[in-house]
Amino acid sequence: MEFRKQKPIYLQIADRLMEQILQGEPAEDDRMPSVRDVAVSMGVNPNTVMRTFEQLQNEEIIYNRRGVGYFVSPDAKKKILAEQRREFLEEELPLIKQRMQVLGIDFNLLNN
Amino acid sequence: MIEIRNLNFSYKKTPVFSNINLSFPQGSIYGLLGENGVGKTTLLKLICGLLRPTEGTCSVDGLTSQDRLPEMLQRIVFLPDEVSLPDGRTPQQYIDELAPFYPGYAWGTFLHLMEEFEVDPNRKFKEMSFGQQKKSLIAAALSLGTDYVLFDEPTNGLDIPSKAQFRQILSRRFEERNTIIISTHQVKDVENLIDPIVILNNNAVLLDASVQRIQEKLFFEYGGEQRQDALYSEMQPGGYLNVIPNTTGEESQINIEALFNAVLRNKNVFRELFK
Numbered sequence: 402m403e404f405r406k407q408k409p410i411y412l413q414i415a416d417r418l419m420e421q422i423l424q425g426e427p428a429e430d431d432r433m434p435s436v437r438d439v440a441v442s443m444g445v446n447p448n449t450v451m452r453t454f455e456q457l458q459n460e461e462i463i464y465n466r467r468g469v470g471y472f473v474s475p476d477a478k479k480k481i482l483a484e485q486r487r488e489f490l491e492e493e494l495p496l497i498k499q500r501m502q503v504l505g506i507d508f509n510l511l512n513n
Numbered sequence: 514m515i516e517i518r519n520l521n522f523s524y525k526k527t528p529v530f531s532n533i534n535l536s537f538p539q540g541s542i543y544g545l546l547g548e549n550g551v552g553k554t555t556l557l558k559l560i561c562g563l564l565r566p567t568e569g570t571c572s573v574d575g576l577t578s579q580d581r582l583p584e585m586l587q588r589i590v591f592l593p594d595e596v597s598l599p600d601g602r603t604p605q606q607y608i609d610e611l612a613p614f615y616p617g618y619a620w621g622t623f624l625h626l627m628e629e630f631e632v633d634p635n636r637k638f639k640e641m642s643f644g645q646q647k648k649s650l651i652a653a654a655l656s657l658g659t660d661y662v663l664f665d666e667p668t669n670g671l672d673i674p675s676k677a678q679f680r681q682i683l684s685r686r687f688e689e690r691n692t693i694i695i696s697t698h699q700v701k702d703v704e705n706l707i708d709p710i711v712i713l714n715n716n717a718v719l720l721d722a723s724v725q726r727i728q729e730k731l732f733f734e735y736g737g738e739q740r741q742d743a744l745y746s747e748m749q750p751g752g753y754l755n756v757i758p759n760t761t762g763e764e765s766q767i768n769i770e771a772l773f774n775a776v777l778r779n780k781n782v783f784r785e786l787f788k
Contacts, residue, residue, distance in 0.1 A: 407735050409728055409764045410705055437685065444680030445705040446542055447687060452725070 410445060411452040418453065419462065419481045422473055429478065433463055433471040460484070514538045515560055515661065515692060519569035522552070522559060529555050531716040532569070539660065540689045544707025545696040546773055551713045553696040554594070557663045560694075561591040573661060587615055589661040592654045594669055596646075600639040604632070604649035608656065617658020622686075626652035630678060643670045651679065655686050662693045668702040676702050700769040710769065712776050720776050722787055724767060730786050731775070732759040733768050744782060745775035758786065 408416070418439070427433060436454055440447040454471055457463045462477045474480070501508060515537040522530045529552040537543055547553050558564040559571045562578035562585065571578040576585035599607060604627065612618040627634045630648040638646055647670045654662060668676050683706060687693060695703055710727065712720040722730075734740070736752035743755040754768060756775040776783050 407766055409766050440684040441681050444677055444684060446708050447684055448541065448708060449705065
């Protein structure tokens, strides 16, 4: 797969896994694919994917059952959407607004 | 663990390493980078005991490399960039000869890897392309079950699909007990595989840091204007790529080629930054 520039890979992999969770594959309370399987499918270092899983665990999007593996948290979708809304409002929207100003596009266009 | 202590090495009067210290603990895939002639291959040969240090030591799990004890040799495999192959033989015959020296050898793994690389283990080496020979040797090296694997330019000669296969095979085979060292110029081939990154230059180690540490210390800005305070900047189709000290704590994707150029141009800055 081709990685988007800018964000470190471990966060790019996190984005991709969160996208899959939002699509319900894996569903909430389902088991996550293994670190190894994710690493192999993308041809990346398993330690990098481990870092992704630790990040998702810190954000309580997945949880670890000792000796069994990682599972999707019961409210994972809600958490992912909340984070994505925040990211959109604080990071993406200001850029869009700025761009619209530069191009002379009326902000009211969005109401239609 | 591979340990290099106060190592000096010279080819006749030409010094290659002067007093370098490096350790490669298990559980990582190291990328060994450096310009032509800085001694990457020499370092790999010193680690596996094919060369003797002028001064200092190299050891593998505490066993001095240059002693070449069987206990040490069976823990490590080195795949050179250029190998003189037994032309009239097949990969199967080749591995059958090597295997008795390696207690961890797994017959099934060899056949499996050959199948994955789509190379017939019973075809003679001389009837193969360079890439097929290389794939056979990679399969052999990874099936010997050694904790330590040293690769010199492993993707050299591999076609495009084989490079992706190589990455997948390595991420599948790599375990906590392994130390894999990949010496290469083809950084794009292994960009998302190597961590930590070790850069050699002028008889010394210029950088030895994990990807996470590099991300803490440096910021890679893509697609902007050229920055005056950049340690390195390069024009790319979408704008400038700037390597700058990380002052905000935000993490970015490392571009290894830009990192390499930044290190070579700012040796003292990096020494200070990664102290």
